Amino acid sequence: MDPLRLLSRSAKATRKTDKKQNQSTPSAGQRAQPQLPPIVNQPLDNRTTASRKRKRVQDVPSVSDDQLTGLDFFAGHGATRMRVKASAPAQISDSESSKKVAGSQHAEDARDTPLTTKTISSEEIRAILKQHKLKVTWLNPSSPQEKVKRKGKEGSKAKTEKSQLHPQPLCSFRELGERYAIPKRMAANIHDQGYATPTEVQLGALPLLLDSPSLYLQPAAGAADVPPHNSDGVDLLTVAPTGSGKTLAFMIPLVHKISQERRTDETLARMTSAIVLAPTKELAGQIVNEGRKLASGTKIKVTQLRKGMRLASGGTQQAGDEAGPPIVKTDIIVGTPGLLHNMLEEEDELKQMSLKGVRHLVLDEADVLLDPLFREQTLAIWNSLSNPDLRVSLWSATMGSNIEELARSTIHTRRDALGAGSGDVQEAPLVRLVVGLKDSAVPNVEHRLVYAATEQGKLMGLRQLLHPAASSGDTGAPLLPPFLVFTQTIERAIALHSELLYDIPAEAGGISRIAVLHSDLSDTVRESVMTRFRKGDIWVLITTDLLSRGVDFRGVNGVVNYDIPTSSAAYVHRVGRTGRAGREGGVAVTLYSKEDIPYLKHVATVVAMAQKQKGTSSGEGMQQWLLDALPTLSKPEKQKLKKRGIESRTKRGKEADPKSARRARISSKAGFIRKSENNRRSAILGSQRRQQADLANDAGDETDFGGFD
Structure with missing residues (x-):
């Protein structure tokens, strides 16, 4: 036998084996918390020429399973234990400070170690912000010198030039103790959760919320003075990708500022200081869990708002209060806008007593909360907060210019109403932070568009994902459980669950491996399904857009859009349930039929943008001819699609066109x-x-x- 042929054959086999071993999924591998790339921890001069090889750290503390909050689906199949690197914060501290012995005294050691408080140069700050694609903009500078007229047609309105800011980034969580004097207990809680270095959104947002605005607000070119502002914080609009750690970015400043307020004024201990609004109960519960881990041992109480609760009025409890609903004394309220709005309407006195001490309002998934579905309730809560020092922060992965303008106008209107034209209420700086490319899907997920022609073809395509056959490598990575399946309506989710109920054999768990989750279920059932899915007992979870926003499932291997999303923002949030914290190996499959083709272009455009960010070659990514062939919807048609979805899949469509509704049925067989x-x-x-x-x-x-x- 030719020895050259024998050697080449063995080399090919080795490459195939290595490729198979290197395949990873979000549910396998290291269960690490979101971390920054290691480039932050390199000197500025070495960042452009740094080698891709990383030096191994000798003293690497291991984290026990009890300290981890991530999921561990199928841990027996090669999942490894996470080890956290003790990295130095951007060459600010001494090189020996990163070699401290880790353990229960890690936070105290980090706080007691003398860090060099020398401010980073402006060139280094700009380089770090540019490297991590952070753009900070000051939206409301009010200095007359910054009013400029755009060149163009006569009569054009004067517009305010938006100033770019460059705050000193937070390159390590250990800097929180030195720069902002956070409590030792809070620093220990951050360390116990496995956080070593901040993510991009935390790197940029924490200095904006914790520093005094006077440290980073600079006048624009040609301006004489910095416009007057309140030095007690800023109003912040943050746009960051899904799974980037936005919850921690707004919970750390909340807990820290409330603890400071408690030390300066003991009367505030009887009042609620912060409100966090979220569109769903599942997201609210997740925020509460993360907040309680962060505030453990700090005497800061985080409570999820539920039906039947009453908030403490800030004074003494009256004699007849024991017979009524339970009174909740808490520092941070987390809930949905509908529930809190109903509570405020029932008790008018509550607006004046319970919420007069609220100084912080956080809108998580702000584009949904200010959408027509929740807008009236959210704005009613916002305007009912009478504290003139209220600071607002809005967070989402997608935020259009209309949401930004609505937030800006609400802030101005509320300020004018409280000041009543006297000028007593100063305008806080309004700052916008954008991480990466705005309104784009995560590029570390494999996006696929699969044409299925008909409703039966979509069902067949989903069954092929459940029972993949042996195929060539051209079809891409397989979709492994656990994964989410999104439908347009609750009725279709129930029908799809009934259709797939017996597709998993009894040897693999049978019907217990598939579940459905929607808003018509009771709170107890919804919590049970969420718990089982987090534990790995459920492999396939069929749901609506109820779970498309904010809910963190770090072990989800894929997302299936059985019905196409009704907007590009909906697609971004749906596929963001996989590939959390930068994990590779996630798969997002969108099944579309002939009926979906007129409404597909917004999805195809987002997919093409994500593939371009990832660097996919032209032969493998979205074909340009497909983008050109898909029809473009007008603005009224987009609004109609976003509000109602595809008509034939709704009750309205069944009454208007029964024939199309029958074709859109998921199954023709009875249960x-x-x-x-x-x-x-x-x-x-x-x-x-x-x-x-x-x-x-x-x-x-x-x-x-x-x-x-």
Whole structure:
């Protein structure tokens, strides 16, 4: 045999083996918290010429499973234990400070170690912000010198030039103790959760919320003075990708500022100081869990608002209060706008007493909270907060210019109403932070668009994902459980769950591996389904857009859009449930039929942008001819699609066009028929197994018989 041919054959086999071993999924590998790339910890001069090889750290503290909050799906299949690197914060501290012995005294050691408080030069600050694609903009400078007229047609309105800011970034969580004097207990809580270095949004947002604005607000070129502003904080608009750590970015300043306020004024301990609004109960519960971990041992109480609760009025409890609903004394309220708005309407006195001490308002997923669905309730809560020192922060992965303008006008209107034209209420600086490319999907996820022609074809395509056959490597990475399946309506989610209920064999867990989650279920059932999915008991979770916003499932391997999302923002948030914290290996599959083609361009455009960010070659990514062939919707058509979805899949569509509604049905079989077919199929399989077992026993008896003596 030709030895050259033999060597080349073995080399090819080795490459295939290595490729197979290197495949990773979000549910496998290291269960690390979101961390910054290591480039922040390099000197400025070495960042452009740094080698890709990383030096190994000798003293690497291990983190126990009890300290981790991430998921561990299928941990027996090669999942490894996380180890956190003790990295130095951007060459600010001494090189020996990163080699402290880690353990329960890590926070105290970090605080007691003398850090060099020398301010980073402006060139280094700009380089770090540019490296991590952070853009900080001052939206409301009010100095007359900054009013400029755009060149163009006569009569054009004067516009305010937006000033770029360059605050000193936070390159390590250990800097929180030195620069901002956060409590030792809070620093220990951050360390216990496995956080070593901040993510991009934390790197930029924490200095904006914790520093005094006078440290980074600079006049624009040609301006004489810095416009007057309140030095007690800023109003912040933050746009950052899904899974980038926005919850921690706004919870750390909340807990720290409230603890400072408690030390200066003891009367504030009887009042609520902060309100966090979220669009769903699941997201509110997740924020509460993260907040309680962060505030553990700091005497700061974080409470999720539920039906039947009453907030403390800040004074003494009245005599007849014991018979009514339970009174909640808390520092931070987390809830949905509908529930809190209803509570305020029921008790008018509550507006004046319970919420007069609220100084912080956080809108998580702000584009939804200020959308027509929640806008009236959210603005009613916002305007009912009478504290003139209220600071607002808005957070989302997608935020259009209309949401930004609405937030700006609400801030101005509220300030004018409180000041009543006297000028007593000063305008706080309004700052916008954008991380990466605005309104784009995560590039570390493999995006696929699959044409299925009809509703039955979509169902077949989903079944092929559940039971993948042996195929070539051209089809991409397989979609492994656990994964989420999104539908347009609750009725379609229930129908799809009923259709797939018996697709997983009993040997793999059967019907217990598939579940459905929607808003019509009770709170107890929803919490049970969420818990089972987090533990890995449920492999396929069928849901609506209820879970598309903010909920953190770090072990989700993929997302299936059984019905196409109704907007580009909906697609960004849906596929953001996988690939959390920069994990590679996530898959996002969008099934579309002939009926979906007129509404597909917004999805295809976002997919093409994500593939371009990832650097996918032109032959593998979205084809330009497909983008050109897809029709473009007008603005009214986009608004109609976002509000109602595809008509044939709704109750309105069934009444308007019954024929199209029948074609859009997920299945034509009744649940009783599918159950009978499954029982018959299981009985046949059981009979075949028993026959094979009997034949094996008979063959064994004949072989073991040794004859008569």
